[in-house]
Amino acid sequence: xxxxxxxxxxxxxxxxxxxxxxxxxxxxxxxxxxxxxxxxxxxxxxxxxxxxxxxxxxxxxxxxxxxxxxxxxxxxxxxxxxxxxxxxxxxxxxxxxxxxxxxxxxxxxxxxxxxxxxxxxxxxxxxxxxxxxxxxxxxxxxxxxxxxxxxxxxxxxxxxxxxxxxxxxxxxxxxxxxxxxxxxxxxxxxxxxxxxxxxxxxxxxxxxxxxxxxxxxxxxxxxxxxxxxxxxxxxxxxxxxxxxxxxxxxxxxxxxxxxxxxxxxxxxxxxxxxxxxxxxxxxxxxxxxxxxxxxxxxxxxxxxxxxxxxxxxxxxxxxxxxxxxxxxxxxx
Amino acid sequence: xxxxxxxxxxxxxxxxxxxxxxxxxxxxxxxxxxxxxxxxxxxxxxxxxxxxxxxxxxxxxxxxxxxxxxxxxxxxxxxxxxxxxxxxxxxxxxxxxxxxxxxxxxxxxxxxxxxxxxxxxxxxxxxxxxxxxxxxxxxxxxxxxxxxxxxxxxxxxxxxxxxxxxxxxxxxxxxxxxxxxxxxxxxxxxxxxxxxxxxxxxxxxxxxxxxxxxxxxxxxxxxxxxxxxxxxxxxxxxxxxxxxxxxxxxxxxxxxxxxxxxxxxxxxxxxxxxxxxxxxxxxxx
Numbered sequence: 163x164x165x166x167x168x169x170x171x172x173x174x175x176x177x178x179x180x181x182x183x184x185x186x187x188x189x190x191x192x193x194x195x196x197x198x199x200x201x202x203x204x205x206x207x208x209x210x211x212x213x214x215x216x217x218x219x220x221x222x223x224x225x226x227x228x229x230x231x232x233x234x235x236x237x238x239x240x241x242x243x244x245x246x247x248x249x250x251x252x253x254x255x256x257x258x259x260x261x262x263x264x265x266x267x268x269x270x271x272x273x274x275x276x277x278x279x280x281x282x283x284x285x286x287x288x289x290x291x292x293x294x295x296x297x298x299x300x301x302x303x304x305x306x307x308x309x310x311x312x313x314x315x316x317x318x319x320x321x322x323x324x325x326x327x328x329x330x331x332x333x334x335x336x337x338x339x340x341x342x343x344x345x346x347x348x349x350x351x352x353x354x355x356x357x358x359x360x361x362x363x364x365x366x367x368x369x370x371x372x373x374x375x376x377x378x379x380x381x382x383x384x385x386x387x388x389x390x391x392x393x394x395x396x397x398x399x400x401x402x403x404x405x406x407x408x409x410x411x412x413x414x415x416x417x418x419x420x421x422x423x424x425x426x427x428x429x430x431x432x433x434x435x436x437x438x439x440x441x442x443x444x445x446x447x448x449x450x451x452x453x454x455x456x457x458x459x460x461x462x463x464x465x466x467x468x469x470x471x472x473x474x475x476x477x478x479x480x481x482x483x484x485x486x487x488x489x490x491x492x493x494x
Numbered sequence: 495x496x497x498x499x500x501x502x503x504x505x506x507x508x509x510x511x512x513x514x515x516x517x518x519x520x521x522x523x524x525x526x527x528x529x530x531x532x533x534x535x536x537x538x539x540x541x542x543x544x545x546x547x548x549x550x551x552x553x554x555x556x557x558x559x560x561x562x563x564x565x566x567x568x569x570x571x572x573x574x575x576x577x578x579x580x581x582x583x584x585x586x587x588x589x590x591x592x593x594x595x596x597x598x599x600x601x602x603x604x605x606x607x608x609x610x611x612x613x614x615x616x617x618x619x620x621x622x623x624x625x626x627x628x629x630x631x632x633x634x635x636x637x638x639x640x641x642x643x644x645x646x647x648x649x650x651x652x653x654x655x656x657x658x659x660x661x662x663x664x665x666x667x668x669x670x671x672x673x674x675x676x677x678x679x680x681x682x683x684x685x686x687x688x689x690x691x692x693x694x695x696x697x698x699x700x701x702x703x704x705x706x707x708x709x710x711x712x713x714x715x716x717x718x719x720x721x722x723x724x725x726x727x728x729x730x731x732x733x734x735x736x737x738x739x740x741x742x743x744x745x746x747x748x749x750x751x752x753x754x755x756x757x758x759x760x761x762x763x764x765x766x767x768x769x770x771x772x773x774x775x776x777x778x779x
Contacts, residue, residue: 357665399762
């Protein structure tokens with residue numbers, strides 16, 4: 163009897179429906195599973211999680227391991243990591259994928275360390291090589307580079323994936339999946355971290371992720387004062403304003419505006435990019451922008467190469483020029 | 495006496511860096527370095543905790559793993575107020591992934607700082623952005639950990655931590671020893687790093703007592719090699735390719751802007767959901 167290969171997706175359902183990262187990863191896992199003849203499995207921990215289990219099956223999970231217990235009502239990194247590690251040891255999946263929410267980024271490294279296996283953070287793509295290994299593509303260091311990473315000798319192959327990286331599959335009510343209940347072990351360690359309070363507290367409406375037009379600004383805008391001009395343009399275009407990391411670090415704009423690996427992922431129909439050089443941490447987050455207009459004095463900037471229309475000029479002057487033109491051209 | 499260990503990392507100041515094609519890792523030794531901004535916040539948190547305690551009630555050790563030039567940030571840490579600076583450096587430590595980095599830092603803390611009470615790290619470094627070393631170090635040391643702290647408070651023998659994670663505001667508490675990572679993206683000013691005092695780095699430099707430890711001093715096995723021991727392997731590094739028309743406009747700004755709207759105005763107007771005059775002519779309807 164051949165052992166069934168499994169690709170696991172750890173289910174992060176907190177703040178569902180806004181957070182859809184688990185569904186997105188399930189979609190990619192389905193593609194990977196087809197290539198390796200593996201089974202897509204979701205792993206769900208929590209209290210009364212039936213609805214999520216059904217949702218994951220409708221989105222591609224063929225099997226769902228569920229530990230449903232009041233003890234798991236509140237997300238707890240240590241308990242969840244303990245459970246996940248134990249489950250991996252028992253069922254030995256080939257691959258374990260986790261959404262790069264902050265909680266996911268806490269649990270994943272802990273599980274990887276306990277299992278002494280490799281973990282790649284923030285993959286922008288996942289694929290299978292000719293040996294059936296998981297190729298983890300992640301932005302690497304500062305420059306305009308992507309690293310292909312494998313985990314040759316240890317299992318599972320682990321990766322975290324930013325929300326918004328993959329597209330979820332359509333909801334399929336007819337989909338069938340096997341539910342495998344796993345009772346809470348008697349040996350659960352008592353939590354060493356006590357949660358005194360945990361309240362839903364949304365940072366702010368996250369409009370930039372869904373905006374049809376996004377304007378991003380980089381250091382090339384020149385100064386904090388000149389950067390403000392992007393907001394005038396945004397008013398005219400009904401757009402949202404995003405920024406690169408140097409701009410956020412220079413305090414020209416709040417870190418909420420950060421577009422990049424460590425910030426927001428955007429998928430606008432039109433992206434205006436002003437004075438942005440285009441480090442991979444930034445460009446990885448706008449791979450789904452449909453039409454890109456970039457403005458930069460340097461025609462060789464990466465962002466200019468990525469653009470549909472690349473305007474070689476001072477970002478700040480072009481911003482003013484577009485504002486003037488729009489005022490003439492908008493028909494109310 | 496509370497012994498606080500702050501793990502700091504030197505990160506490159508520039509974004510374009512040379513790669514070693516053979517190992518697929520960055521040639522850190524050629525880059526201009528600075529202290530990682532989130533590690534600076536962790537150090538600031540340590541300094542504030544120490545300041546809030548009585549004289550001689552707390553001691554801060556800043557430790558970094560990196561190439562010899564990372565000594566600079568340890569002098570900086572001392573200038574800012576750290577009591578000791580330790581650099582773990584050895585060619586055999588190069589190429590460590592997060593798992594091996596946590597192993598090396600863990601070895602230092604276990605064997606050389608057995609009295610460590612609080613371990614602080616930046617949540618996520620500005621260069622590799624993995625956010626993995628802190629949690630993995632906690633596993634290595636088998637101590638409790640809380641990530642993404644925005645505010646720390648010592649309450650008797652526990653530490654209380656406020657954090658904002660995935661739209662949840664949380665208040666958590668754990669006994670010491672424990673590890674806390676400091677939120678790199680926090681907007682409050684609480685742990686905004688202080689400036690190095692004038693002449694501070696020079697003074698720290700003249701005091702000249704950064705402890706340098708190689709693999710042997712650290713007690714690593716003589717066959718130890720971080721690159722080959724790391725479970726992840728980088729097999730290739732490449733530039734992502736583009737698939738666009740990539741029309742380049744040059745010349746006068748007004749002319750470029752007109753071309754943009756004349757040729758691509760429909761794309762922009764449909765995204766706006768508003769009608770735009772695509773040709774700037776009177777009566778053009």
